[in-house]
Amino acid sequence: MKFKLEEFRAWENKRVTLVGMSGVGKSYLSAKLRGDDWFHYSGDYRIGTRYLDEHIIDMIKAQAIRIPFLKELLRNDWIYFKNNIRINDLGPVLSFVGKLGDPERGGVEIGEFIERQAIYHQAEVDAMYDIPHFIEKAQKIYGYPHFVNDVGGSLCELDDPGVMDLLVDNTLILYIQVTNKEQEQLLIERAVSDPKPLYYRPDFLQQHLQTYFAETGHEFAAQINPDDFARWVFPRLFHSRLPKYDAIAELGYTVTSEEVAGVENGADFVRLLETAIERQT
Numbered sequence: 001m002k003f004k005l006e007e008f009r010a011w012e013n014k015r016v017t018l019v020g021m022s023g024v025g026k027s028y029l030s031a032k033l034r035g036d037d038w039f040h041y042s043g044d045y046r047i048g049t050r051y052l053d054e055h056i057i058d059m060i061k062a063q064a065i066r067i068p069f070l071k072e073l074l075r076n077d078w079i080y081f082k083n084n085i086r087i088n089d090l091g092p093v094l095s096f097v098g099k100l101g102d103p104e105r106g107g108v109e110i111g112e113f114i115e116r117q118a119i120y121h122q123a124e125v126d127a128m129y130d131i132p133h134f135i136e137k138a139q140k141i142y143g144y145p146h147f148v149n150d151v152g153g154s155l156c157e158l159d160d161p162g163v164m165d166l167l168v169d170n171t172l173i174l175y176i177q178v179t180n181k182e183q184e185q186l187l188i189e190r191a192v193s194d195p196k197p198l199y200y201r202p203d204f205l206q207q208h209l210q211t212y213f214a215e216t217g218h219e220f221a222a223q224i225n226p227d228d229f230a231r232w233v234f235p236r237l238f239h240s241r242l243p244k245y246d247a248i249a250e251l252g253y254t255v256t257s258e259e260v261a262g263v264e265n266g267a268d269f270v271r272l273l274e275t276a277i278e279r280q281t
Contacts, residue, residue, distance in 0.1 A: 001015075001168065001169075001170075001171060001172045001173075001252075002172075002252070003172070003277055004277075004281065005274060005277050005278055005281065008172075008273065008274065008277055009274070012145070013139065013145050013146060013147070014145075014146045014147070014172070014270070014273075015135055015146070015147040015148075015149075015170060015171040015172065016146075016147070016148050016149065016171055016172045016173075016174050016273070017148075017149040017151060017167050017171040017172070017173050017174065017252075018030065018148060018149065018150050018151065018174055018176060019151060019155060019156075019173055019174065019175045019176065019245065019248055019249075019252075020153070020175055020176035020177065020178075020245065020257075021153050021178060021187060021238065021241065021245070022152070022153030022187075022191075022196075023153075023187045023190055023191070024176040024177075024178060024187070024257045024260070025176055025257050025260040025261060026150050026151070026176060027042070027088075027150055028260070028261075029148075029150075029176075029260050029263055029269070030042070030148050030150040031088070032263055032264060032265060032269070033146075033148055033265075033266055033269055036265050036266035036267075037144060037145050037146055037266055038144060038146045038147065038148050038266055038269075039134075039138035039139075039142060039144035039146065039147045039148070040087065040148055040150060041131065041134050041138070041147065041148065041149045041150065042087055042090075042150045043124065043127045043128065043149070043150065043151045043152050043155075044090045044093050044127075044152050045085065045086075045087050045090065046127040046130060046134075047093055047120070047123040047124060047126075047127045047152075048083065048085040048090060048092050048093040049083070049085055050126075050127070050130075051122075051123035051126050051127060052092075052093060052096055052119070052120070052123050053083050055096055055116075055119060056083045056092045056093075056095070056096050057081050057082075057083055059095070059096055060081045061074060061081065064081070093120075094196060094197045095197075096116060096120070097116060097117070097120050097197035097198070097199065098113060098116060098197055098226075099197055099226035099227065099229070099230050100113045100205075100209075100221055100224060100226060100229055101221065101222070101224035101225055101226030101228075101229055102222055102223065102224060102225065102226065103222070105225055105226055106226055107222075107224065107225075107226035108226075109221065109222060110221035110222075113221075114202070114205075117199060117200065117202070117205070120199055121157075121158070121199065124152060124154065124155070124158060124199075125158055125160045125163055128151070128155075128158075128163045128166060128167065129162075129163070129166060131149060131166065131167070131170060131171070132166070132170055134147070135147050135170060146266070147171070149167070149171055152199075153241075154198070154199040155248075156241050156244035156245050156247075156248060157199060157200075157201050157241070157244070159201075164248070164251065167251075168251050168252070172252055172253065172273070173248065173249075173251050173252025173253065174252055174253055174254075174255060174273065174276065175245060175248060175249035175252060175253070175254045175255070176255055176256070176257055176260050177245075177249070177254050177255070177256055177257065178256075178257055179256045179257070179258070183257060184238070187238065188234060188235050188238055191230075191231075191234040191238075192231045192234060192235075196230070197230075198230065198233075198234070198237060200233075200237065204237070204240060208233055208236055209221070212224075212229060212232060212233070253273070253276035253277060253279075253280055254276060254280075255272055255275070255276050259272055259275075260272070
C-alpha cells in the first residue's frame, strides 16, 4: 500500500510489514509495539506452530527412538513430545532448519538438509498467505486495531510472486535499511560469532558449496564443520540479498536501523511511518 500523508493519518486500522535483514530490528520493534494496540504476527512463530510442528516432533522422535528406554515408551504411547516454541524463542524452527555439515559435529547431511530447506521455504510461503486471515482475526477476536507483520530475513528469497502481491495489497511495506558499512560489518560479525541456521536458495547453496570445497579441500558435505561453513557463507549471503531488498523497498517505504532503534512505543512508530512517507513523497 502507498499513501499520501493525510491518507495515512486517516487510516484507522494500520497494517505494516517489516522487511529487512536478520538483525536490523524487526523483532525488536515488534516487541515494543505488542503492548501498544499492535498485533504482532511473527512469520517464524506461525511457521513453527503450524507448518513445521509435525516435522519438528518427528525429528525429535527420530532421535529419541535410538535410545532403547525411550523407544519402548514411544512405541507404547506412554510419553509424547511437544514443540514449545515461543514468540521470543524460535529455537525449534532453527533446530529443524539445521546447519549443513558433519552429523557428528551437530550438522545435517546434505540430502536431508536440502529436503528441510524446501520444507521451510514452503512453510514461509504458506505463513505469508495466512496474513489476511490474521489481520481479520487480530481485530475481531483479540481487539487489536493495528497489525505488524514481522517477517523472516529470507523473505527476499521466496520465489512466489503472489507473496509480495499479497503483502502490498494488505499492508504497508516498511524496509529497515542498513545504511553504512560499519552497520553491515556489525551484523556480519554477530552472525559469524554466533552462527545460526539459515535458508539458502538452491542455486546459491550449490554455487557456494563448490567454492567452499575448492577453498578448503573438502570433497563431501559430511566433512564440513557446520559452524565454520555458516560463518564463511553468511557474508556472501548477506551481500547477495541486498539488491533483492532494494527491489522490495520500491514497493513501500524505507527507514534506517538507527531510526528504528529510537522507537519506544506505538506513537513513536506512527511518527516514524509518517516521516518515511513524507520523505518519499
